[in-house]
Amino acid sequence: MGEVVKLKRGDLRDALIDYALEATKEGHIEVMSLRQAARDLGVSSGAVYRHFADKDSLLMEIVRIGFFDIRERFYAIRPEDAVAKTKSEAIDRCFRLGRTYIMFAFENNALWHMMFGRVGMMCREEVMQDPELRRYTPFDVCRELTFDLHRVGLLEREPTLADVRYQWSATHGAADLAQSGARQDHEQLDQVIDDTVRRNLLAVGLDLDKI
Amino acid sequence: MGEVVKLKRGDLRDALIDYALEATKEGHIEVMSLRQAARDLGVSSGAVYRHFADKDSLLMEIVRIGFFDIRERFYAIRPEDAVAKTKSEAIDRCFRLGRTYIMFAFENNALWHMMFGRVGMMCREEVMQDPELRRYTPFDVCRELTFDLHRVGLLEREPTLADVRYQWSATHGAADLAQSGARQDHEQLDQVIDDTVRRNLLAVGLDLDKI
DNA sequence: CCGAAAAGTACACAGTGCTTACAACGGCGC
């Protein structure tokens, strides 16, 4: 890699974040070492600690970025107060939401685990203090989307929180499996995603085959 | 703890496994160190390597134990070839299966992550080579249980693998959430488990409210 | 009872996170 470019004084913080992000993408984040990072960036190991109190702080920054990333994607699908106008739009959004969540896990394997796995637990709680992240969370999007189904006339009864929880949970499971175990190809994954969303909807009382 | 009892020569291997198992239960398995273990067991750090090639080997042993444990629990619910005799038995088994899986995750937090999380990935693949573990896996149990629903007359059509996969996936999600994020009390968890299984069945076409 | 195999010890090496004392850089007022 072209890490040979001597980085300017003051750029280390961003460089470290990029480095960790890169490591995350390549999947070896849990064995990343600050010393090696410093070496790769052509800087002394102590310099790192000018910018991050400890290793966890750097990882936390990565987790934070991940949560902002996923938040943005979810927000793009169902912005705050933007109720679906038609039935087909409501359904389409459900599929896009499921696909987004599952694909995020599939593509961001290592980051996903820092965000939702046990290791990043304290990170997550810390990161989630951020008021901006607490305002309209992915779970909120999921909830509103489910209520949209009712608003738009696809669900007769008003949904409950249990409906939302189940959808979230089932999608989470599909995401976790898509990423962890079965190294399935994209085609297969596409099918799984579709199937998952269809059944999620069925589980809250919306049978897509009957409309 | 009463580790003061000097352990007899030759007992180190079992003692190490117990130690790691204990650490797993207390939840700090990922920071467990072999040196500290050796110290706690009153033995030199090199001695460990007489019994385990490296740290991963010890952890792998723990994962193996975990998989045998969960396998046993599943097997108790639906032994090989033991088709459910009645409708209510088939349904009851479904609930017991879901409860077992989710509670296992809830109670064995750290172990769960070694078994299904990203960190223990190579461990899992290695462990799963064991022919005994491959014979009638938890997933197999889930499959047979789903087919039992058909055999017993609760499902009109013969289930597909997609039906099984979804049930597995949705239950997995509930298990992962039960353990990772929401520190819910037991009562709440009970409800979630029930709700999850009911909806899983609904998603494969079995509405418990209509029988 | 004795000698070989198994179990445990002592020590060393390289790598890690992190701290502390120091050096260099750069923007500020004068």
Added chain:
DNA sequence: GCGCCGTTGTAAGCACTGTGTACTTTTCGG
């Protein structure tokens, strides 16, 4: 232009880790 001073980076060191090697002790079968 110049000195000041806070920010950034360096060098060296501590305590810890996993792991290898050479040694000693224990145990047990012939």
